[in-house]
Each structure stands twice: as C-alpha cells, then as structure tokens.
Amino acid sequence: MTAQLSAFDDAFRTGTPVRVINYHNTPAYRAEQYDRELEQVATQFAPTTEDDLAVYIATGRWPHARPGIVVALYNGYRNNYDVFRPLLEKHGLIGWFFATSGYVGCPVAQQLAFGSEYNLRTIAGEYPDGRYAMSWDELRAMDARHVIASHTRNHAQVSLADEAAMHSEIVGSQEDFYAHLGHPVRAFAWLFGSAYGKTPVADRHIDRAGYEFQAERGREQRRTTHYQG
Numbered sequence: 001m002t003a004q005l006s007a008f009d010d011a012f013r014t015g016t017p018v019r020v021i022n023y024h025n026t027p028a029y030r031a032e033q034y035d036r037e038l039e040q041v042a043t044q045f046a047p048t049t050e051d052d053l054a055v056y057i058a059t060g061r062w063p064h065a066r067p068g069i070v071v072a073l074y075n076g077y078r079n080n081y082d083v084f085r086p087l088l089e090k091h092g093l094i095g096w097f098f099a100t101s102g103y104v105g106c107p108v109a110q111q112l113a114f115g116s117e118y119n120l121r122t123i124a125g126e127y128p129d130g131r132y133a134m135s136w137d138e139l140r141a142m143d144a145r146h147v148i149a150s151h152t153r154n155h156a157q158v159s160l161a162d163e164a165a166m167h168s169e170i171v172g173s174q175e176d177f178y179a180h181l182g183h184p185v186r187a188f189a190w191l192f193g194s195a196y197g198k199t200p201v202a203d204r205h206i207d208r209a210g211y212e213f214q215a216e217r218g219r220e221q222r223r224t225t226h227y228q229g
C-alpha cells in the first residue's frame with residue numbers, strides 16, 4: 001500500500017484525474033488495515049462512477065474538485081462483499097467489483113475445485129460452509145450503489161487462437177451478467193493484461209459484448225460500442 005499511496009501523491013502533483021487501486025482477496029483479519037487505507041483514499045479522492053469516467057473520456061472534463069479513484073476488486077470473492085463493501089460504504093466510496101461470472105454461478109460444493117483449476121486463491125478455512133464466491137444476490141444488492149463489472153466467465157487462460165473459448169470468456173460472461181442483473185455491465189478486465197487495440201481477436205469479442213471500459217494495468221480505456229442483447 002505504501003507504493004500506491006505515493007502514487008496518489010504523484011497524481012496530485014501531475015493532475016491526473018483518475019487513479020486505480022486494485023484488491024483481490026480481502027479477508028476479515030485485514031479489515032483494520034483496509035479501514036485505514038480507505039479513510040486516507042476518501043480524504044484525497046472523489047468516488048468515481050462509470051458516468052464520471054465516460055464523460056471524462058469523451059470530453060476531457062473531470063466533474064469533481066478532487067481526482068477520482070477507481071477501487072477495483074478482482075475475481076468475485078465473497079470477502080469483498082462481507083469485509084470490504086461495508087468499509088467502502090463507511091467512507092463514502094464506490095467499489096468496482098470485477099467478478100468472474102462462472103465463479104459466482106458455481107455451485108458451492110464445487111467452488112474450491114473451480115478456484116484451484118482457474119487460479120482463484122482461496123484462504124484455507126475462511127468460510128466453513130464452502131462458499132468462497134459472491135452470490136448473484138450479493139451482486140444484485142450492490143448493483144445500484146457500486147459498479148459491477150466482468151472479469152471473464154471462467155478466469156481461464158484461453159488461447160488467442162481458440163475462438164470458441166474467447167467468445168465464452170468475453171461475450172459469454174456478458175451474457176451471464178445480463179441474465180442475472182437484468183442489464184449488461186459496462187466494464188471488463190481479463191487475464192492477459194493486453195490493452196485494447198493490441199490484440200484484434202480479443203478486441204472483436206470485446207466489441208461484440210459491448211463493454212465500454214477495459215481495465216488494464218491500472219488504467220481505464222474507453223470503448224464505444226454497446227451490448228447487442
């Protein structure tokens with residue numbers, strides 16, 4: 001966190017309007033640390049909505065006096081909902097929950113196996129009932145106040161040459177969100193760290209899915225197409 005906090009200071013000096021900080025698992029035993037981090041974030045930055053970001057990318061105009069912060073939570077871990085969400089709300093911040101839709105939809109009895117197959121880290125013994133992923137009910141409960149976003153369907157390292165797998169991970173995930181939230185999600189992050197515009201086969205699927213923003217190594221990029229249905 002120290003390095004990230006110094007990056008915040010740089011953001012002030014250079015006037016960069018939006019910064020991103022990333023979290024993955026947020027276990028309860030670290031709650032006090034998160035509380036302190038978010039308290040500091042909230043004093044320096046404005047919470048950032050998708051509309052704020054869209055306006056800024058389209059016009060270059062930032063609507064807040066302070067720079068914005070995108071607090072990104074990756075993978076759809078249950079502890080993001082149980083531990084981190086209440087702290088975000090305590091400090092008046094907005095979370096960007098990048099969830100892996102197939103993990104959210106995975107039957108509880110299979111979630112440990114799903115996690116070990118797809119590199120989703122599990123903290124041993126954290127949840128004795130075996131549910132390590134957020135549920136669709138939990139995502140729906142956060143949908144109005146926070147940002148729900150896609151982090152693929154299966155968190156799978158698919159080959160760029162495998163069109164069917166690419167389609168499932170990128171477009172299929174959007175179909176999952178549409179089915180369970182009642183609307184498409186606007187932001188997407190995948191596993192390869194590849195920027196939009198550098199991998200045409202991925203970009204084609206991202207266009208087809210209608211994602212507007214792609215998170216990539218601490219930046220947000222604007223897309224212009226819309227989900228088709």
Ligand SMILES: [Zn+2]
Nearest residue numbers: 074075151155
């Ligand atoms: Zn991930």
